[in-house]
Every structure is written in structure tokens, then in C-alpha cells.
Amino acid sequence: MAKPRPHAVVMPYPLQGHIIPTVHLALRLAARGVTITFINTEAVHHQTVKAAGADCCDGYDPFYSARLTGLDIRYETVSDGLPLTFDRSLNHDQFMYSVLHVLSAHVEELLRRLVATIDPPITCLITDTFFVWPATIGEKIANKKLGLPYISFWTEPALIFTLYYHMDVLRQNGHFACGENRKDAITYIPGVPSIEPKELMSYLQDTNVSSVVHQIIFKAFDQAKRAKIILCNTVEELEPSTVSALKLEKPFYSIGPIFPTGFTRSTVATSLWPESDCINWLNTKEPGSVLYISFGSYAHVSKRNLCEIAQGIMNSKVNFIWVLRPDVVSSDEPDPLPLGFLEETKGRGIVVQWCCQVEVLSNSAIGGFLTHCGWNSILESVWCGVPMLCFPLLTDQFTNMKLVVRDWQIGLAIGELNKVATDDVASRVKDFMQGKKGEQARYEIKMVRKILQDAIEIKGSSQKNFDQFILDISN
Template identity: 65%
Template sequence: MGREAVATNGAGSRARPHAVVIPFPLQGHVIPAVHLALRLAERGFAVTFVNTESVHHQTTRALGVHPVGYDIFAGALASSSSSSEDQELDVRYELISDGFPLGFDRSLNHDQYMEGVLHVLPAHVEELLRRVVADPATTCLVVDTFFVWPATLARKLGVPYVSFWTEPALIFSLYYHMDLLTKHGHFKCEEPRKDTITYIPGVPAIEPCELMSYLQETDTTSVVHRIIFKSFEEARGADYILCNTVEELEPSTIAALRAEKPFYAVGPIFPAGFARSAVATSMWAESDCSRWLDAQPAGSVLYISFGSYAHVTKQELHEIAGGVLASGARFLWVLRPDIVSSDDPDPLPEGFLAAAAGRGIVVQWCCQVEVLTHAAVGGFLTHCGWNSILESVWAGVPMLCFPLLTDQLTNRRLVAREWGAGVSVGDRGAVRADEVRARIEGVMGGEEGVKLREQVRKLRGTLEAAVAPGGSSRRNFDEFVDELKRRCGGH
């Protein structure tokens, strides 16, 4: 299977509480899990971080380093041991197989890959846990909510299960209450009701079209549905839920969830100083866009990225490209090679790059944090992934929302309807160049953009206050750590 473990600073770690951190094997889940692992290590936990071999190989390929023996945490650990902190960080890095060969195209064969995550991966995880959980009395599992095995395996091993939720509390609550949606005829029926949903605890009225894509589909037999159903069965058996959100952004939803389970809002979980991460997490080689951005006027560049996972159709891409061109805005467009399909690496309209020469560049990937915080960037055309939203708010950049899949539709509701920090630019299959152009012009140059920027600035203040000493996320994390140390004290 080719597993490898890189032990770092094993000395004296026996006495420490041990957290086994396992992210879901997708880019948007790995990033916050890495930074959560570092936070736990900083608070005295011995951490075992578990990546799949596939994610590890993609990350090392992006870096241009040899995968065998490479520890993504090496840089962060080296800088911690050279600083004057009381203790060195103790993070061991482990790899497991996801059941597929490394050369298997997980993007092109999405459903087959997910069947493996559902049926094959759990056995590899159990084998690994039986090896690394030396003392159940001092160990806890900190595992992505979307896995289908954590509560079951935690019970088998006799350790607590911390469910790590990388999306807003609103999304967690909607999935947690799928039974209510089903009972009221808004889900799992041939013709779901179209009226406003008002009965989810702690969730203000929400429209059916604002639900996650999987809750809008009438065929609920897909592999992703099976994963969601099983993972939320497991979530009911979680001892604690840790959520990458901020209490002040979703107060009523979080209060209602807290009545069900110990629920800690500890976001935003970013790299230290909101800078380039000291841990390698990017699964694509990053282009350095700083020189190009340095040459652009302040606030003039529209940053465009549809994230690391979902696909768009060629038609949608062409409409968006047409709107971008017609707007006359400067732009930096991140277009990963498989955005339409691994079989179509060049999906932009013919002549687009020539027409945009001088005012726009297209790259395969970049360090998003560095781009969003650059003074030249004035707007973000985004798929509304949760990491992207939190990063955009922290950088003070208003959003143009084009959600593609899963939580992104519901995230747009938060951004555009509840917070007033962005605008919608259409929907799947219903995005038109003229609307894209009008929205870009409004956000980048119009009165609308001024209002949005003001609103994003306020939200940024909320995030900053939450993570500052005495802030809600800082307090919640302290409480969580104290509780977990009590639970994993080995007594």
C-alpha cells in the first residue's frame, strides 16, 4: 500500500493528549484541517495528520518535490522549533490509500472515486487507526463530518469523535434536519414543495432554491447522497462538533445546534497571519501573479476562480468569458486544467486571450490569499466555496456569486441576501454574458460596489473581533481545547 509515516519530535509525546486529524480528500477540506491540526499542536496536542496518498502525491507534484518521505508539515515544524516557544510542535504525518492507483483520474471518474471513499477507504482508515492509537484513554478522532465511519470507528476504539465541519453552521443544520425536510415534503419526493421552509430550528425562512444542490435533487440514490445520509447518521453520534464559522455571523443557527450537541464555532481557520501557508496544501502548481498585479491600478482587477472541485459547462464558461470581455474590467482568471473536464484542457472561447491581451491573464492556479489581499484586486467572481468566502471577507473584497454545486448555493444566500457582501451573477444553465457584464460593471465601478465594500469591511471587523483575544471564536476554541484535554487526559 506504500504507507509512510514521518515521525517528528516523538520525545515526551506520550504524556500529551493525542488528536488524529483526518480531512476529507478534497482541496477545500484539507486546507482548514491542516491549520486546525497546527492549532491543536500549538495547544499541546500530539497530532497525527492523515492524508490520502493521492492528495499527498498531487501536493508534492505541485511543489515539484519527490513524494516519498516528504512531510508537508516539515517547514512549519522547523520554524516552530527555531522560535522561542515553550515546546516544539508534535505533528506526525501519515498516508493511507484511498483504494485507487495514483494514476486514476479522480476528477474524470468522480462517482467511481466516491464509491471508493464510501466503501474502500474506511477499512484502510481502521487499519491505520489500530496502528497509531496506542492509548485510547489519551486519544481523540478529529474527522471531517463527510466521512461515513467516524462515530462507528470511535466507538470501536473507545475514543471520542470530534466532527470537523468545514462549511457554515446553516449547511450543517439543513443536513442534520433532512428528516424534517422529508416529513414536510421539501425533500426525497417526486415533486418537492416550492413554498418557503420555516421549520428548521434556528434557521430563518429559506427558499427551496437556496438549499444545497443535493437537497434539491429528486433522485437521492446517487453515491454522494448515500455519503451524506450515512455521514449525518454518524454526526448524530459525534461527541463534539467543531465548525469553521463565526458565532456572530450565524447566531440563531448555532444556538439551535448547541441545544442538540456541544457545538463550537471557531472560524475563520486561516494560516497564521493570513499569509501563504507554511504547510504545503495546494494540489496544483501555483503561478506567482504578484508582478502582474503590482502593475495594475488599485482596486481595478476582478479575480475569478471557481475553486478546486466543481466543474462548469463549456457554455457557461463562454457566457462568463463574454461578460468579462464586454465589461472592460482588468482580470486575473484562475482556470484549473479540468474545470470543464480532464478531456478538455483548453475550454475558453477561441480568440478570448487575444481579445483580453493587456488587461487580463489566465493561470491554472495561484495562492488565493496573496491575490485577494493585493491592493489591485477590487472584486471576486467566485463559486462561493466557504473557504473562498471567508478569505474574500477577510481581504475586504466584495463577491460576484456564481455557485456551482453542493453548499455553494446556500453560501450565496448568506453572502448576497443575509450579509449584503456580494451579488448574484446567474445560476447553473442560466448565466448570460450581458448579466455578467452588468454585474461586473456595478461591483467594480458603480455605486453598488461602494456599498458592498462598506458591508464587507463591517463583516471583516466581525471576523477579526471573533479571533482576537476575548473574541467568540477564540473563547470557543479555548473551551473546546479544555474540554478535550479533560476527556483525553489518560485518567
């Protein structure tokens, strides 16, 4: 009797930066013969449909085209506990509270229905590490005597995973959750030779750890310690000592970089905002002459900092594409640029609400990337050989900047502690795009890019790890 094919329930955290790699992980698994049931929140589904310009929310299935190619991917949605019209960006804490306390009940109800009715039987849960329920729900649902194994998908670097994993050690040593956190270098985390407190994720720099996000982080990593396997969107050779130390804790597979096939526009709609076509404009510019600016899909920029950056860009006289999503300052302020900016920069710069980032970074006109240091953006920038100016805003971005600037030397910091000044922006941008510091970063990034490319070759480390993971879930 033939063994049934593995069937994984896959669910991304309901934020843009988590959705993109999770969708492409699901496609990679399906291409290897794994049946996938993909779950989005109803709010993410609704926003994706609107961004794609589809006519009907209820009947829209983002994986329809993938199924036509023979991939077995089913699609479900579940409520996050809030109305579709609720502004999750403007009311961040209420949104996170619902993710913490309400979402799990809706997920459990859906999973119980699927386990009772779906074929082939579900064999594992592959969900974002930041969820607070996967191990608990997996153990409760009796698909087999052992329940559903929880496989934790970590969308950020291994360095950040291990810092969260060892929060108790940081606390014991006075570097976290103390009235006055220590300021000396941290040298006792396994696999991390040294890191400065200011390079920790923003939530680990806080002295008050009672926020809803801290509650999510604490519960999520309690769950992660009960996971059977950790999948990580990184490359072993980029973080060798950290990955080696984590492998001693539990099966830890580095399978990155996780990109759409061919590093082109995704066949599955993943964008939460309508995308503008920038390519025709880019094709009118000289190679390496355009600075791409984007602060990602989630974090907010203060009005003051945004105006300082805008003035600096204006004074630098460089060509630029600037992605300013509608809520980058606040949903209440959709037009945050200083008066006269668009008129002053007309011809050498364009401002769009959103774009297909892989297409823009792949264009030969792009010579640098002013980024918030989200992990997807870093991997995409490295893949395209585009060095970075780093202006982190929140959470993992401060630690990601350490990797880019201090460890790999493929970028430069701009500003300090989430503060920036016009003159600094203008001089840094000009030097980066036209001077020696930019040249050095472009030289270094070629070597880091080769590490990414080698990892996904047939005998590369990430491909071997992915092959082993397929064997694990098949058995």
C-alpha cells in the same frame, strides 16, 4: 504523575477545500500543545508533492518545517482504494464510491496499528464530517473502555450543517426526497427563520436521492449525530440563531475563520496544483481595478457557461485575473476558453491554472471576486474586504450565496440556476467594479469583516470556543 498530553488523529476529506482548513486546524491545535497525527490519502499526498515540485513522494513530509518549530505533528498516508494514476475528477462517482465503501477499511487498519504502538496514546479522532466511518471506528477501537471519541470537523457554515442535520424533517414536510418537492419557503428548521428551496444545497434540491453522494451524506450525518463535539469553521456572530439552536443538540463550537497564521502563504503545502505568481502583475494595476475570478478546486463549469462568462469579461473591459484549473470543464478539455479570448484581453487580464488565493485577495489591486461561493473563498474574501459576484455551481454553494447576497448583502448574484449570459456578465461586472452596487457591497463588507476580526481576538467568541475545546480534550 503528569497527565499525558492529548493526542488527536486528524484527517481531512480528500478534496482541496476540506484539506486547507483541516491543515490549519491541526497547526493551531499543535501550537496549543496537542500531539497531532495527520492522515492524508496517498492520492492527495502524491498530488500535493507534485504541486510543490518536491523531488521524492515517499520521503516528503509536509509538516517537516512545523516540527522544526517544536510542534508535535506526525504524518501518515492511507490508500483511498484507487490507483494513484486514476483520474478522480473525471470519474467522480467512482471516486466517491471508493470513499464510501473502501477507504474506511484502510483507515481502520492504520488506526489499529497506531493505537497499539504510538506514544502518547491517541485520545480522540478529529475528522471531516463527510466521512462515513469515524464514530463507528472510534467505538470499535479499544484505546480505552469507551473507545476513541469522535470530534466532527465541519468546514462549511452552520446553516448548511443544520439543514443536513434535519434532513428527516425536510423529508417529512415534503421539501426533500419527494417526487415533487414543495416550492414554498421553509420556516420550520430550528435556528433558520426562513430559506427558499432554491437556496438549499444542490443535493437537497434533488428529487432522486439514490446517488453515491446522497449515500455519503446520509451516512455521514448519522455519524455526526454520534459525535461528542462539533467544530465548525464559522463565527457565532455571523450565524447567531443557527449556532444557538445547534448548541441545544450537542456541544457545537464555532472556531472560525481558520486561516494560515498571519493570513499569508501556508507554511504547509496544501495546494493540489502548482501555483503561479501573480503579484508582480497585480502590482502594475491601480487599487481596486482588478476582478479576481475563480471557480474553486472541485466543481465543474459547463463549456457553454464558461464561454458566456469569458465573452462577458471580454466585453466589460475590466482588468482581471482568472484562475482556470486544468479540469474546470473536464479533464478531457484542458483549454476551454473561446478562440481569441487571450489575444483580445492581453494586457488587462491574465489566466493562470492556480494561485495562492490569500496572497491575491490581499493585494490592493483586487476590487471584486467572481466566485463559485465555496466557503473558504467567502471567508478569505470577507477577511480582505473584497465583495463578491456569486455564480454557484454545486452542493453548498447555493446556500452560501444566500448568506452573501440576502443575509449579509456583501455580494450580488450573477446568472440564475447555474446558467449565465454574456450581456448579464458584462453589465454586472462593469456595475460591480465601477458602479453604486459595488460601492454598497464594499460598505457592507467592512462590518462583516470586523465581525471576523473580533471573533479571533483574545476575548472573541471563536477564541473562547477554541480555548474551551482545548480544555475539553485535555480533560
